[in-house]
Amino acid sequence: MTNGNFASDFDDKFTKYTKYCIMDKQVKNYVDKFMAELIAKNPGEKEFHQAVSEVVESVAPYILQNPYLLDQKIMERIVEPERVIMFRVPWMDDKGEIHVNRGFRVQMNSAIGPYKGGVRFHSSVNLSIMKFLAFEQTFKNSLTTLPMGGAKGGSDFSPRGKSDAEVMRFCQSFINELYRHIGPDTDVPAGDIGVGGREVGFMFGQYKKLKNEWTGTYTGKGQCWGGSLLRPEATGYGACYFAQDMLATRGKSFKGQTVVISGSGNVAQYAAEKAMRLGAKVVTFSDSNGYIYDPEGMTEEKIAYVKNLKNVIRGRIKEYVKQYPNAKYFEGERPWGVKCDIAMPCATQNEIELKDAEKLVANGCYCVTEGANMPTTPDAIALFQKNKMLYSPGKASNAGGVSTSGLEMSQNSMRLKWTAEEVDEKLHRIMSDIHAACVKYGTEEDGYINYVKGANIAGFIKVANAMCEQGLV
Numbered sequence: 457m458t459n460g461n462f463a464s465d466f467d468d469k470f471t472k473y474t475k476y477c478i479m480d481k482q483v484k485n486y487v488d489k490f491m492a493e494l495i496a497k498n499p500g501e502k503e504f505h506q507a508v509s510e511v512v513e514s515v516a517p518y519i520l521q522n523p524y525l526l527d528q529k530i531m532e533r534i535v536e537p538e539r540v541i542m543f544r545v546p547w548m549d550d551k552g553e554i555h556v557n558r559g560f561r562v563q564m565n566s567a568i569g570p571y572k573g574g575v576r577f578h579s580s581v582n583l584s585i586m587k588f589l590a591f592e593q594t595f596k597n598s599l600t601t602l603p604m605g606g607a608k609g610g611s612d613f614s615p616r617g618k619s620d621a622e623v624m625r626f627c628q629s630f631i632n633e634l635y636r637h638i639g640p641d642t643d644v645p646a647g648d649i650g651v652g653g654r655e656v657g658f659m660f661g662q663y664k665k666l667k668n669e670w671t672g673t674y675t676g677k678g679q680c681w682g683g684s685l686l687r688p689e690a691t692g693y694g695a696c697y698f699a700q701d702m703l704a705t706r707g708k709s710f711k712g713q714t715v716v717i718s719g720s721g722n723v724a725q726y727a728a729e730k731a732m733r734l735g736a737k738v739v740t741f742s743d744s745n746g747y748i749y750d751p752e753g754m755t756e757e758k759i760a761y762v763k764n765l766k767n768v769i770r771g772r773i774k775e776y777v778k779q780y781p782n783a784k785y786f787e788g789e790r791p792w793g794v795k796c797d798i799a800m801p802c803a804t805q806n807e808i809e810l811k812d813a814e815k816l817v818a819n820g821c822y823c824v825t826e827g828a829n830m831p832t833t834p835d836a837i838a839l840f841q842k843n844k845m846l847y848s849p850g851k852a853s854n855a856g857g858v859s860t861s862g863l864e865m866s867q868n869s870m871r872l873k874w875t876a877e878e879v880d881e882k883l884h885r886i887m888s889d890i891h892a893a894c895v896k897y898g899t900e901e902d903g904y905i906n907y908v909k910g911a912n913i914a915g916f917i918k919v920a921n922a923m924c925e926q927g928l929v
């Protein structure tokens with residue numbers, strides 16, 4: 457009997473182990489084959505490959521357990537944009553010289569709602585970056601619980617150093633083509649890197665003139681012409697709300713924690729403001745030239761200074777140290793070597809590489825909440841997860857921005873405006889619901905919450921089901 461029990465116990469373990477291996481092997485085969493075909497079909501699009509690879513690794517076990525999704529070729533369909541629009545954007549500078557930029561709109565998926573996603577103006581913009589962002593947006597928008605499909609647009613135009621008149625002429629030229637592809641029930645753009653209130657205003661104005669109608673096409677609009685209260689704050693605030701829920705799983709909060717933030721634009725400013733108001737000491741900001749370290753931490757006054765510097769004067773972050781001489785500026789460096797408890801990357805993709813992640817881990821950082829889209833490279837994510845850190849991917853923790861865009865669309869449709877308290881309460885609830893979805897689908901056997909897995913599976917299921925129910929379109 458003893459032997460028998462022992463044997464059966466062993467058999468159980470063995471069977472479980474074998475099943476596990478087969479499953480792992482099946483998953484690996486599926487992912488490898490899928491990625492090989494994707495890379496062959498979309499050569500050179502490295503950011504797009506990276507974003508797809510992360511999602512397909514998470515959802516492959518779910519797909520293999522649901523063969524219907526295999527038969528439906530859902531993954532093959534979900535990585536193919538429904539439409540890609542690429543167009544010439546000619547414009548004239550203040551000296552009369554002509555320039556030609558390239559415009560993009562990737563309409564990735566409309567299964568759960570009209571296309572929705574930001575517009576990025578940055579010299580690095582190319583098709584790969586647009587496709588990765590539109591792909592991420594599809595799952596992010598699904599997580600928000602609101603009915604929004606996924607899209608992204610932009611141009612390799614950089615507003616930096618351009619006059620207001622040049623930016624206006626560029627935006628008008630951009631819309632002269634894009635206007636025919638967007639609309640309140642078709643595709644609703646918003647801001648992203650290099651596109652804030654000024655650019656949204658110029659694009660919306662030209663769109664309205666060409667269409668001869670006022671509709672809520674564009675979110676992030678001005679407060680006196682249809683914009684939602686709290687939309688400027690929403691991405692940064694939402695990231696902090698998400699981080700609060702993550703910290704609570706370990707009985708912690710922002711109080712007394714040192715926070716390192718990258719970027720100094722929209723997301724960084726409001727992430728810093730909320731983290732500070734929740735009791736954290738925020739010690740860095742950065743831009744593409746370097747970072748500032750303020751050992752005394754941010755105050756309301758210092759954050760107001762940064763907002764004015766970046767949004768009004770349109771200066772560089774290094775100017776901070778002239779105003780606050782106790783701070784230091786580090787040219788050409790990223791802030792990840794600064795000792796902290798919590799890191800919030802809020803600048804751009806792949807800004808935390810393995811060497812940066814190693815520094816964060818060595819310095820005792822235990823929580824990384826992404827405000828930017830895909831700021832952490834796959835090997836750096838693996839290191840965070842190996843160290844059982846709290847780590848949230850942007851598609852979960854930066855979803856507060858597009859969620860509040862969704863709330864702006866609702867307000868526009870109803871032709872009314874909610875108070876800041878109403879919007880904040882809804883934003884807070886949405887971020888908590890996204891956190892709960894990550895916990896539901898991402899909790900592993902040892903209790904570790906794999907937020908990457910949770911966000912990808914939760915985001916995927918809804919889009920995949922909607923696509924199946926709508927037939928082969």
Ligand code: NDP
Pocket residue numbers: 578647648649650651652691719720721722723724742743744745802803804805807827828829854855857858
């Ligand atoms: P902004 O243009 O307001 O700010 C971007 C900041 O990041 C600037 O400080 C900029 O510095 C820095 N940055 C940009 N590119 C690079 C780079 N290649 N290397 C280093 N620093 C860089 O953009 P947002 O704050 O709106 O966007 C920041 C991130 O958040 C992006 O990943 C965006 O996709 C994401 N996001 C934004 C949302 C929103 O609502 N705005 C919503 C969800 C995600 P510099 O001035 O030198 O260019």
Ligand code: 2IT
Pocket residue numbers: 572573574575593596644645646647648675829854855857858859861
């Ligand atoms: O990446 C993003 O989620 C955004 N840039 C915001 C998109 C939106 O439509 O508000």
